[in-house]
Amino acid sequence: MNEEKIVTRFAPSPTGFMHIGNLRTALYAWLLARANGGRFIVRIEDTDQVRLVEGAVEVILQTLRQTGLDYDEGPEVGGEHGPYVQSERKEIYRKYAEELVAKGQAYYCFCTPERLQQLHDEAAAADSVGGYDRHCRNLLPEEVAERLSRGESYVIRQKIPLEGVTSYTDEVFGEISMENKEMQDQILLKADGYPTYNFAHVVDDYLMGVTHVVRGSEYLTSTPKYVLLYDAFGWPRPHYVHLPLLMGQNEDGKISKLSKRHGAVSFQDLLQAGYLPQAIVNYIALLGWCPKDSNQEIFNLAELCQAFSIDGISKSPSVFDYGKLNWFNSEYIKQLSPTNFAERVMPLLKQKCPSDGLNLDKLAQLLHTRVSTINEAANMVDFVAERLPLDLANYTNKKNKTTPELCLRILQEVQPRLVACADWQNDTLFELLKAYAAESGVKAGAVMLAVRLAVARQAVTPGGATELMEVFGKAESLARIELAMAELQ
């Protein structure tokens, strides 16, 4: 495989947003090129003018930028094989399609969409799946010429051999064979003059020198038709690298192709949900690929390039697991510097906890090791934003042997010391409470519990008693202790 310089491409269709499965395909194609000192091309496949979505190209390019998948040729950067947008290469395809007709490997078809629909309906009625009946395959040249000159609407179809078998070797799935009689005379050039994907990608991959076609395994069984096209032109076939599909788990436990019903499935959705680009990339890299002789899981792009190889790609589909993504994300969040993390949560904290006097920097610090996504911080700080109702039963704790009565006593005895405290920060407060515990003979754990509950008004909190007091500041902390004592009275 090293006899030639590897050239791969990512060829998305701008028909929506960046699906995570698409991103993963882009990643693998990029990795294959970069890991072998090859080139990576981006090509926009916008031959379906009906499904075009405004702004989709920009989303695709932006995603590539955000994930660090740089390309050598493509939109915006150009290159020697441009243009890289298929709608701008329209005439190229016609020329090649006509060449195929001349070679007897393709033919003009004048069948109307209505007739095709009828064919389809009849097949469906017979409880089967029918294809095109090759009605125009053997039209006389004179008839074709005449109908063409009359300006009749037409498409150009590939002339698939009626007999025999077509095989190719996929780099991950091995040899794939398909009986020619199973294949349809697929349309190469549509009535609107645009090529189909089936044709355009073959022509472009050849013209752009793509050596390895990397794409999802949904193309596994249509590839024989593409291979036939290469053969018809007399072009060398590229290597094929089909990737296992990405699945999602449904509520009933069944799995199916990853889609919106499984939750956030576009790169943008995931960013919106608080995931970091590199965590997403790291996670999807491992969905369907595994490094050889290593148990490493945390990889940055450079490390992925080092470790990546085709034989690490598996054949079986994998289920996208948000739980594991969360773990990756929390690892990447922990890697963030305290300041960097603080910058990211701060907008959210300021919005949720606008009141003055709160130490949001301290809050951010507490949150750093406790969240798996930035957004998760939102539901964790409600108790800071407002004084939540607290069930007094929480003051009864078996491990620390506390009761509401004990807690009340603790709060009453500790309050004057807190009022007198001049240095309102964690370490000082902690020492203060410990000193009280030692002097009073009450267990330190009990003291911490009473104070934490009084201040937080919530059983489980992101931080201990004294850390939270630092967050609340002296005034609010004392006010809450005051409130707690009243409730316990």
Add this chain to the structure above:
RNA sequence: GGCACGUUGGAGAAGCGGUUUAACUCACCAGCCUUUCACGCUGGCAUUCAGGGGUUCGAAUCCCCUACGUGUCACCA
């Protein structure tokens, strides 16, 4: 329905005919640590590789069949 591909624990997976009593990670459970939670640490979690037949001295690893799953059969990509 035809064809194609897949099937190792709840999820990602290693494994490529013999020291594998199936590695590692997430999740889960238990314990430790600890000012709760989280972090961290320790231990548990498939006697078995979809099922059934073969081949072999020996199979998760090779072959066949069955089951199940997914993909594909568009003037979509």
